Amino acid sequence: MPLHVLKFGGTSVGAPTALSNAAQIVARAAAEAQVVVVVSAASGVTDTLAHAVAALDGTGSDAGPHVARVRDRYARLAAAALSRDGLRRYEVALGIHTAALGRVLREVSGECATFALRDAALAVGERLSAPLVAALLSETKLDAQPVDAARLVRTDDRHGVASVDALATYPALRAWHRALRPGVVPVVTGYLGSTDRGTVTTLGRGGSDYTAGLVAAALGADLLERWTDTDGLYDDDPNLNPDAAPVPTLRLDEAAALARQGRLGMHPRALDPLVGTATRVRVRSTAAPDAPGSWLLPTSADASPADSLTPEPAHASTP
Ligand code: ASP
Numbered sequence: 001m002p003l004h005v006l007k008f009g010g011t012s013v014g015a016p017t018a019l020s021n022a023a024q025i026v027a028r029a030a031a032e033a034q035v036v037v038v039v040s041a042a043s044g045v046t047d048t049l050a051h052a053v054a055a056l057d058g059t060g061s062d063a064g065p066h067v068a069r070v071r072d073r074y075a076r077l078a079a080a081a082l083s084r085d086g087l088r089r090y091e092v093a094l095g096i097h098t099a100a101l102g103r104v105l106r107e108v109s110g111e112c113a114t115f116a117l118r119d120a121a122l123a124v125g126e127r128l129s130a131p132l133v134a135a136l137l138s139e140t141k142l143d144a145q146p147v148d149a150a151r152l153v154r155t156d157d158r159h160g161v162a163s164v165d166a167l168a169t170y171p172a173l174r175a176w177h178r179a180l181r182p183g184v185v186p187v188v189t190g191y192l193g194s195t196d197r198g199t200v201t202t203l204g205r206g207g208s209d210y211t212a213g214l215v216a217a218a219l220g221a222d223l224l225e226r227w228t229d230t231d232g233l234y235d236d237d238p239n240l241n242p243d244a245a246p247v248p249t250l251r252l253d254e255a256a257a258l259a260r261q262g263r264l265g266m267h268p269r270a271l272d273p274l275v276g277t278a279t280r281v282r283v284r285s286t287a288a289p290d291a292p293g294s295w296l297l298p299t300s301a302d303a304s305p306a307d308s309l310t311p312e313p314a315h316a317s318t319p
């Protein structure tokens with residue numbers, strides 16, 4: 001069976017309709033491939049967490065309202081997306097991760113916001129998304145399982161912009177994937193990793209794309225689908241320019257160079273792990289799952305140069 005990595009950005013897991021579209025997309029993919037899902041925090045949640053840390057830093061003020069804001073967001077999403085049983089099971093994860101957030105934010109408030117505490121707070125969004133998406137997939141009869149990437153993605157200790165140690169991470173990802181129960185659909189937290197001392201780190205804003213690229217490269221995936229709120233890539237920002245034209249294909253190495261310059265609306269290193277591999281990347285819209293989206297093709301595959309976009313930038317709106 002081919003292996004497909006499906007990454008869902010913040011808007012794709014940030015509203016009930018998007019979540020239910022995402023679940024259908026995964027169910028369809030799982031019928032024809034082995035699937036690994038990578039998820040972001042629900043849109044806006046990472047910002048909320050960052051603001052909470054900044055607002056509380058050493059002030060001694062009450063962390064409770066900040067925790068409640070995040071808990072309410074996920075509780076509302078879960079109540080809209082899950083059955084009563086699914087909701088009851090999800091509430092366990094919600095309780096664990098919001099309690100952890102409360103401890104971190106109280107420490108931030110009582111003492112000060114170290115970079116390590118800040119990352120521990122920022123990681124909570126993805127840690128709440130993965131069990132939510134896994135619970136939703138379980139309701140479509142998939143054998144889904146949330147996976148915390150802190151177990152698998154080894155980084156240095158540059159909190160907030162951590163670099164991944166591929167020599168440690170790739171074998172860990174491969175061993176983990178080999179050991180999965182056949183048929184299981186893992187739902188991996190994007191954006192986060194941990195140091196060799198087990199301290200949680202984050203990979204930089206938009207880092208779930210980077211996680212997806214690493215997972216796809218380590219596992220030799222046939223396809224990485226990046227599901228977002230824009231139908232593929234455009235030759236200008238489609239939100240600002242109504243004449244922006246879709247870019248149906250782009251060479252992966254060219255796309256990686258554009259991403260590094262911040263011109264594809266994704267993490268600058270997201271595509272680096274895939275350059276030189278045979279993995280094909282497709283950028284698609286959760287809101288328009290039947291639209292063709294854009295293909296980023298390995299250098300060896302025959303992406304027609306006429307279709308490719310160089311040197312002009314391509315745009316995708318931020319996930
Ligand atoms: N949730 C993180 C952020 O908003 C990572 C991501 O969305 O990829 O930056």
Ligand code: MG
Pocket residue numbers: 009010040041042043044046206319
């Ligand atoms: Mg995000």
